[in-house]
Amino acid sequence: MKETKAINRRKFLGYTAVGLGTGLGGPATRIQHYTAHVIKGDKDVVQALENSYLGPIFRLKTGQKVRVPFTNQIDQETIVHWHGLHVPEQADGHPRFVIKQGQAYIYEFELKNRAATYWFHPHPHGRTGPQVYNGLAGLFLCHSHNLEHEDLGMMRNYLVKA
Numbered sequence: 001m002k003e004t005k006a007i008n009r010r011k012f013l014g015y016t017a018v019g020l021g022t023g024l025g026g027p028a029t030r031i032q033h034y035t036a037h038v039i040k041g042d043k044d045v046v047q048a049l050e051n052s053y054l055g056p057i058f059r060l061k062t063g064q065k066v067r068v069p070f071t072n073q074i075d076q077e078t079i080v081h082w083h084g085l086h087v088p089e090q091a092d093g094h095p096r097f098v099i100k101q102g103q104a105y106i107y108e109f110e111l112k113n114r115a116a117t118y119w120f121h122p123h124p125h126g127r128t129g130p131q132v133y134n135g136l137a138g139l140f141l142c143h144s145h146n147l148e149h150e151d152l153g154m155m156r157n158y159l160v161k162a
């Protein structure tokens with residue numbers, strides 16, 4: 001009697017494993033990702049993330065001038081929005097500036113933000129969500145030339161809110 005129960009349990013586990021295997025045989029997940037490299041300047045301002053489809057990470061300082069020639073290599077319209085950065089309208093990645101596959105768009109701006117963590121993501125009308133969760137997103141870290149002053153400001157804000 002005990003032996004029979006043990007066999008049934010093994011069979012149950014076997015069926016469970018088959019069920020999981022079937023789930024893994026579904027359609028492949030679509031992955032889209034940004035790639036970037038430094039054309040001119042400090043090579044450390046762009047960091048690729050190994051074994052991740054997210055990224056890259058931009059690391060720039062307040063006051064730096066940035067020029068990003070962007071080429072759309074996915075089969076959908078897209079444009080890049082620099083979330084939270086104070087940039088000129090033409091560099092903000094509004095959906096009306098969307099570009100088609102194979103087209104390029106040049107972003108130029110001076111980094112005016114204070115030290116903080118920002119991010120960038122696509123912003124085509126009606127396609128922002130799907131493109132982000134398929135991988136098009138990266139961090140934009142803004143550092144300050146005057147870290148002591150920025151740190152004091154952040155501490156003051158923390159104390160006021162606590």
Ligand SMILES: [Cu+2]
Nearest residue numbers: 081083084121
């Ligand atoms: Cu945004």
